[in-house]
Amino acid sequence: MVALSSPVIALTTVYSFRYEHVSFQPEAQAQQAIDDAQSAINSAYTDLMLADSTGASITDLLSSLNGAITELNQARSAFNTTDYPSAITLAESAQATADSVSTEASARRSATLVQQQAQLIIIIGVVIITVFITYFALTRIIRYQREKKREFLRMEIRLSDEEDGEDT
Amino acid sequence: MKKYTQTILTLLMIGLAVATGTLLVSVWLLPPPEHTAVIAMLNEDMEAGPYPTNVTQYSNISLNIEVYNYLGVVQYFYVRTKLANQTTMANATTPSSAPIILQSDRILAHGERWVIPIELNMTATGTNFRLTFELWHYNPSQDDIIWVRNQRGEGLWVHLPLNVTGP
Numbered sequence: 608m609v610a611l612s613s614p615v616i617a618l619t620t621v622y623s624f625r626y627e628h629v630s631f632q633p634e635a636q637a638q639q640a641i642d643d644a645q646s647a648i649n650s651a652y653t654d655l656m657l658a659d660s661t662g663a664s665i666t667d668l669l670s671s672l673n674g675a676i677t678e679l680n681q682a683r684s685a686f687n688t689t690d691y692p693s694a695i696t697l698a699e700s701a702q703a704t705a706d707s708v709s710t711e712a713s714a715r716r717s718a719t720l721v722q723q724q725a726q727l728i729i730i731i732g733v734v735i736i737t738v739f740i741t742y743f744a745l746t747r748i749i750r751y752q753r754e755k756k757r758e759f760l761r762m763e764i765r766l767s768d769e770e771d772g773e774d775t
Numbered sequence: 776m777k778k779y780t781q782t783i784l785t786l787l788m789i790g791l792a793v794a795t796g797t798l799l800v801s802v803w804l805l806p807p808p809e810h811t812a813v814i815a816m817l818n819e820d821m822e823a824g825p826y827p828t829n830v831t832q833y834s835n836i837s838l839n840i841e842v843y844n845y846l847g848v849v850q851y852f853y854v855r856t857k858l859a860n861q862t863t864m865a866n867a868t869t870p871s872s873a874p875i876i877l878q879s880d881r882i883l884a885h886g887e888r889w890v891i892p893i894e895l896n897m898t899a900t901g902t903n904f905r906l907t908f909e910l911w912h913y914n915p916s917q918d919d920i921i922w923v924r925n926q927r928g929e930g931l932w933v934h935l936p937l938n939v940t941g942p
Contacts, residue, residue, distance in 0.1 A: 652851045652882060653915040659849045665884070669849065672882055680880075742783060749779045 633691035640698035641686060644679050647705035648672065654712035661723070663715040668708050675704040812850065812923050813843040814910040816933040821890075829938045832900050838893040838935070840908050844883035851913040853880045853920055854891055859905040859934070867929040870922050871907045897939045904937040 651672055659665050682697035818826050819837035827836050844850045855870075856877035857863075865871040879891050895906070910923045910931040922930045 649851075649913060649915070649918070652849075652913060655882070656849050656915065659884070665849065669882055669884055676880055676882065738787065742787065745783050746780065749783070753779075 633695075634689075637682075637686050637691040637694040637698070640695045640702070641679065641682055644675070644682065644698040644702040644705065647702040647709070648675055648679060651675070651705040651709040651712065654709045654716070658712040658716040658719070661716050661719045663712075663719040665712065665715070668712055668715075671704055672708045675701040675708070678704070809845070809926065810847045811845050811925055812852070812910060812912075812931060813841075813845065814854070814908060814923075814931050814933055815841040816908060816935060817841055826935055828936055829940070830897055831940055832897060832942050834897060836893070836895045836897060836906070836937075838895075838906075840891040840893060840933075842883065842889040842891070842910060844885055844887050844889075847885055849882060849884050851880065851882045852889070852923070853878060853911040853913070855909045855911055856893065856895075857907045857909065858899070859907045860901070861903050861905070864905045864934065865907055865909060865930065865932045870909050870930055870932070871905070873907070897937075900939045900941050902938045904939065906935040906937050908933050 655665055655668055655672060658668075678697050678701035682694045682701065685691075685694040685697060815823070816826070817823060817839040819839065821839055826838070830836060840854055842852055842854060844852070855875045857865075857871045857873040858876055859865065859871040859873040863871055863873040877893070877895070881889050883889055893908075911920050912923050913919075914921045924930050
């Protein structure tokens with residue numbers, strides 16, 4: 608019993624010592640967590656805006672980020688009622704959501720840009736091929752018509768020569 | 776043969792020039808899309824009036840604030856509620872200098888609508904209050920929250936003239 612109680616006393620002493628000397632920290636920690644979460648949300652919003660401007664689908668990400676904003680506001684309410692542990696938990700959750708939105712928005716933006724570049728290359732390729740095909744088709748048609756005309760003229764000359772031969 | 780090739784190439788070039796010209800002229804002639812945001816005040820029945828302009832102290836004021844995003848891209852909006860008076864009220868160029876009593880924030884997609892229910896209990900008494908709702912947004916390039924302005928450069932806000940009398 609004595610052997611068990613000693614570590615308990617020791618732990619209690621350490622805890623009390625720490626509590627006495629760092630009791631101001633939860634408020635500062637909560638404030639820091641809230642500030643970090645707000646920065647993460649601002650950063651995620653910037654990534655979301657960039658993804659949106661490239662035409663990427665962001666509806667689900669927008670919903671998630673608004674959820675993070677709601678959590679951050681709840682964290683602020685908890686902070687105002689001095690419920691610092693809840694404020695820290697909510698702010699950290701908001702930050703985690705914002706970070707994941709940020710990562711996903713950047714990935715979707717990159718994927719959309721690659722897709723758009725591929726589409727542009729295909730369009731340019733199709734235009735170039737169409738121009739070449741039109742050019743070669745038109746030259747062939749014109750050459751064919753010229754050959755036909757030449758053949759017709761040759762035939763006319765031959766007929767005219769034959770008629771002249773018959774007359775003489 | 777050379778003459779025909781030149782003719783074909785000339786025709787192709789003319790066709791290309793005409794197509795490009797038509798495209799550019801149509802782009803220039805079309806009016807540019809108007810990029811703006813909207814903030815509006817509705818009463819508790821979601822109607823544009825009548826509003827509770829004369830209330831007694833400690834009574835609740837119920838309103839709804841409506842925000843639309845037509846800025847062409849997703850926006851991080853803030854609606855700041857302030858209880859101003861005639862000297863601290865907002866005007867077209869300057870937001871109200873009264874302190875923020877309530878703030879709501881949300882990210883809206885282009886074309887999205889946001890309705891914020893407002894419930895306030897008036898503890899102060901007085902006349903000619905202006906319960907002001909200003910629309911702000913986060914600007915990533917400035918890393919700051921700035922007042923949303925329309926194309927004429929005027930800030931976006933709505934207010935409710937308010938008289939609060941003793942119970």
